[in-house]
Amino acid sequence: MNILMVGPDSNEKGGIATVISNFKNYFNEPDIRLFFLSSWTKRKKWRTEWLAYIQIRKLIHEKQIDLVHFHVAQKGSFFRKAFLARLVPKYCRVIFHMHASKFDIFYKESSSIIKWWIRHTFDQLDGVVALSENWAAFYGNLTQTPISVIQNAVKVPEKSLFNPEASNIITLGRVGKRKGSFDLLEIAKEIHPFFPEIQFILYGDGATEKLAKEIQEKNIKNVSLGGWITLEEQSSVLENAILHFLPSYFEGLPMSILETMGAGIPNLTTKVGGIPEAIQSGKNGLLVAPGDLNGMFEKLLFFLSIPTFQKNLSQEARNTIQKDFSIKTYHEKWRLLYKNLK
Numbered sequence: 637m638n639i640l641m642v643g644p645d646s647n648e649k650g651g652i653a654t655v656i657s658n659f660k661n662y663f664n665e666p667d668i669r670l671f672f673l674s675s676w677t678k679r680k681k682w683r684t685e686w687l688a689y690i691q692i693r694k695l696i697h698e699k700q701i702d703l704v705h706f707h708v709a710q711k712g713s714f715f716r717k718a719f720l721a722r723l724v725p726k727y728c729r730v731i732f733h734m735h736a737s738k739f740d741i742f743y744k745e746s747s748s749i750i751k752w753w754i755r756h757t758f759d760q761l762d763g764v765v766a767l768s769e770n771w772a773a774f775y776g777n778l779t780q781t782p783i784s785v786i787q788n789a790v791k792v793p794e795k796s797l798f799n800p801e802a803s804n805i806i807t808l809g810r811v812g813k814r815k816g817s818f819d820l821l822e823i824a825k826e827i828h829p830f831f832p833e834i835q836f837i838l839y840g841d842g843a844t845e846k847l848a849k850e851i852q853e854k855n856i857k858n859v860s861l862g863g864w865i866t867l868e869e870q871s872s873v874l875e876n877a878i879l880h881f882l883p884s885y886f887e888g889l890p891m892s893i894l895e896t897m898g899a900g901i902p903n904l905t906t907k908v909g910g911i912p913e914a915i916q917s918g919k920n921g922l923l924v925a926p927g928d929l930n931g932m933f934e935k936l937l938f939f940l941s942i943p944t945f946q947k948n949l950s951q952e953a954r955n956t957i958q959k960d961f962s963i964k965t966y967h968e969k970w971r972l973l974y975k976n977l978k
Contacts, residue, residue: 637667637668637669637702637703637974637975637978638668638669638671638699638700638701638702638703639668639669639670639671639701639702639703639704639705639974640671640672640673640692640695640696640699640701640703640704640705641656641659641670641671641672641673641705641707642672642673642675642688642692642704642705642706642707642717642720643656643674643675643676643706643707643708644656644674644675644676644677644707645674645676645677645684646660646672646674648676648677648678649678649841649864650809650810651735651788651809651888651890651891651892652707652709652735654891655707655735655788655891656672656707658789658790658791658963659967660672662791662963662967663967663970664967665967665971668971668974669699671695671699671701673688673691673692673695674688675688675716675717675720676713676716685716688716688720689719689720689723692704692720692723692724693723693724693725696724696725696728701728702728702729702978703728703729703730703731703762703974703977703978704721704724704728704729704730704731705731705733706720706721706730706731706732706733707733707735708732708733708734708735708736709734709735709736709737709739710736710737710738710739710741710742711742713736714736714739714742714754714757717732718753718757721757721760721761729762729763729977729978730760730761730762730763731761731762731763731764731765731973731977732758732761732763732764732765733765733786734764734765734766734767734771734775734888735767735888736888737814737884737886737887737888737909738814738886739771739774739775740774741886743778754778755778755779758775758778758779758781759779759780759781761779761781762781762782762977763781763782763783763784763973763977764779764781764782764783764784765783765784765785765786765973766783766784766785766786767785767786767787767788767888767889767909767910768785768787768888768889768909768910768913769785769910769913770909770910771785771888771909771910772784772785784973786966786969786970786973787889787910787913787914787960787961787966788888788889788890788891788894788910788961788966789894789961789962789963789965789966789967790891790894790895790898790957790961790962790963791898791963792898792954792957792958792962792963793871793898793899796899796900796950796951796954797871797874797875797899797900797901798899798900798901798902798947798950798954799875799876799877799878800878800943800946800947802875802876802877802878803833803834803835803876803878804834804835804836804837804873804876804877804878805834805835805836805837805877805878805879805880805881805936806836806837806838806839806862806873806874806877806879806880806881806896806901807820807836807837807838807839807840807880807881807882807892808839808840808865808870808873808880808882808892808895808896809839809840809882809890809891809892810840810841810842811838811840811841811842811843811844811847811861812842812843813843813885814884814885814886815842815882815883815884815885816882816883816884816885816906816926816927817838817842817843817847817883818847818850819883819927819929819932820836820838820859820881820883821847821850821851821854821856821859822929823881823883823929823932823933823936824836824856824858824859825854825856825858826929826933827858827933827936827937827940828857828858830937830940831940832858834858834878834940835858835859835860836858836859836860836881837859837860837861837862837873838859838860838861838862839862839863839864839865839873840863840864841863841864844861844863847861848861870895871899874896874899874901877896877901878901878902878940878946879901879902879903879904879936879939879946880892880893880896880901880902880903880904880905881903881904881905881936882903882904882905882906883904883905883906883924883926883932884905884906884908884909884911884926885906885908885926885927886908886909887906887908887909887910887911888909888910889909889910889911889913889914890909890911893905893911893914893915894914894957894961896953897914897915897920897921897953897954897956897957897961898953898954898957898958898961899954900950900951900953900954901950901953902920902921902922902939902946902949902950902953903915903921903922903953904921904922904924904932904935904936904939905921905922905923905924906923906924906925906926907923907924907925907926908926911923914956914960914961915953915956919949919952920949920952920953920955920956921949921953922935922936922939922949
């Protein structure tokens with residue numbers, strides 16, 4: 637069986653690119669061959685998009701593709717993949733793998749014509765894959781196309797990277813309002829008198845200039861920006877982290893949460909998207925409602941005060957990923973889905 641995977645270039649930043657990179661590096665099924673077509677790059681955006689439109693039918697013909705697996709978010713990503721899907725010959729199966737963090741808002745704020753076109757696009761597919769049960773329920777209200785749930789997964793390090801002596805609280809990924817980065821500044825300011833040794837470091841891109849300006853204006857001494865880090869740099873960052881703090885307002889199922897859990901780094905995050913399907917608050921991480929600054933402060937204060945609690949969360953987080961979110965389990969789910977769609 638030959639499958640064409642369409643999405644952002646695997647060398648780009650972001651969770652979808654990481655998912656595609658994991659398929660490239662670790663998917664190993666002897667009866668399934670994967671081929672890849674980049675539909676977006678940051679530096680050569682328009683050229684990459686145009687080439688995708690030109691090349692997709694040629695690739696399908698040359699590689700004798702049986703199924704096209706599109707990686708899809710909201711807005712521009714959805715529009716690009718919807719137009720590309722129309723170029724796929726009818727003898728090929730087509731699935732949309734939905735990574736969107738705000739597709740519900742995108743749909744709600746669209747015009748009636750665009751809403752119809754979104755539903756029509758979904759109706760033409762052979763399958764939709766969601767990252768969580770709650771997202772599956774949302775897409776189920778838009779289409780009769782079969783919907784499956786396959787949660788994201790990560791490569792688990794051979795050993796835990798948790799260091800109980802670490803004093804950094806980190807955030808991995810994009811920086812901005814959606815990710816709760818500005819809420820993080822308030823929490824850092826409040827926690828400083830209790831734990832002056834703790835440093836908050838945000839590793840990623842996005843609204844970094846705006847965040848840096850606010851840090852300076854509010855004279856917040858315990859927050860810094862670490863820039864975007866490579867996969868090779870990530871291990872050393874995790875070895876110096878006591879906690880991953882992601883106070884997001886909207887999410888699918890963040891790769892940063894799964895990656896840190898797999899490394900044994902506990903998470904303090906929010907009850908949005910597919911996160912509650914990976915984290916049980918108080919058992920393998922900590923959950924609060926988005927925007928609940930008091931809840932974040934209280935849970936963080938408790939976490940930092942009790943080393944045995946930190947260790948327990950670390951062990952359970954890693955166990956969760958090994959059991960339910962490992963690459964091996966993930967790719968077996970995809971193998972079965974592909975076979976059922978053939």
